[in-house]
Amino acid sequence: MTTSDSIIFPDKPMPKPRKPRHPVLLLMLMQFAFGTLGRVFPKWFASLAFRFITIPQNRAKHRISDTVIEQANISGILVGENMLKTYEWGNGANTILLVHGWQSRGTALRSFVPKLTEAGFRVVAFDAPAHGDSSGKRADLKGFGGAIKTLHNKYENVYGVICHSFGGAAAAYAMYKLDPSIKLKRFVTIGTPSTSSYPVFNGLKTMNAPPMVRKYFIEKLESVIGMKLEGLNFKFLNPFLKIEKILIVHDKQDEQVNFEEAEKMVKSWRCAELQTTDGFGHFHLMKSQEVIDRVVGFIKS
Numbered sequence: 001m002t003t004s005d006s007i008i009f010p011d012k013p014m015p016k017p018r019k020p021r022h023p024v025l026l027l028m029l030m031q032f033a034f035g036t037l038g039r040v041f042p043k044w045f046a047s048l049a050f051r052f053i054t055i056p057q058n059r060a061k062h063r064i065s066d067t068v069i070e071q072a073n074i075s076g077i078l079v080g081e082n083m084l085k086t087y088e089w090g091n092g093a094n095t096i097l098l099v100h101g102w103q104s105r106g107t108a109l110r111s112f113v114p115k116l117t118e119a120g121f122r123v124v125a126f127d128a129p130a131h132g133d134s135s136g137k138r139a140d141l142k143g144f145g146g147a148i149k150t151l152h153n154k155y156e157n158v159y160g161v162i163c164h165s166f167g168g169a170a171a172a173y174a175m176y177k178l179d180p181s182i183k184l185k186r187f188v189t190i191g192t193p194s195t196s197s198y199p200v201f202n203g204l205k206t207m208n209a210p211p212m213v214r215k216y217f218i219e220k221l222e223s224v225i226g227m228k229l230e231g232l233n234f235k236f237l238n239p240f241l242k243i244e245k246i247l248i249v250h251d252k253q254d255e256q257v258n259f260e261e262a263e264k265m266v267k268s269w270r271c272a273e274l275q276t277t278d279g280f281g282h283f284h285l286m287k288s289q290e291v292i293d294r295v296v297g298f299i300k301s
Contacts, residue, residue, distance in 0.1 A: 008288060046217040145174035163190065252278040
């Protein structure tokens, strides 16, 4: 475990965090329904909560193109029942896989592409199920993880993975549950929680789900992913994942995942480094040139 003494700050003020898309009145009605009727019909409301949490509320798409997007070799790959859109840049012998977060899309991390291809890597990204231009209506760890496993097997020479937020949990799930043979030289997490239960419990808390609804929800989720949710904790996974070095990038003002999650992660991994940023929030740090240089330098080292 090492911690960088240098904190990366933005060189200009960052936009304010995104506002919730759900109207306040709708959220209040949902919380009232879960807090009252949920106590009477816990199984039904657990199924409703599962639907809310596993169906992305919007599909992130590009309103305008740019040079990096236009240079991508775009194709598709079948993962389960879903056809996923994939993006590929460069033709290096080693591949870096980019894994986006929840309600995002494969090109969300494209700011890393120019430096990575310049360093001689092939770079591959994908739109997860029910995200971007990929098919599907639902998304979960199994769907995200299945895409990672499939692409890893396709290219066979995946040197490292750069993932944002939920993408980090999905990558860990893929390496632990779906294909324990996956080995990585470099693993970069950006704004990732230390445990997969973090976003789940936050979502249930937002809904005002009572204890029995939470219980049935967790049982349903565990039946889908095929393991106990508490097992997807980076502290627990440390001995099992075959990763040579890890870089954890996290912002002190992350409005989605508390900075303390990064501190927990770096304490759990003997081969981890922590790069702190301050002022970017959850999303904008991926566009910082200093962050890009730090990540690519770590991968090349």
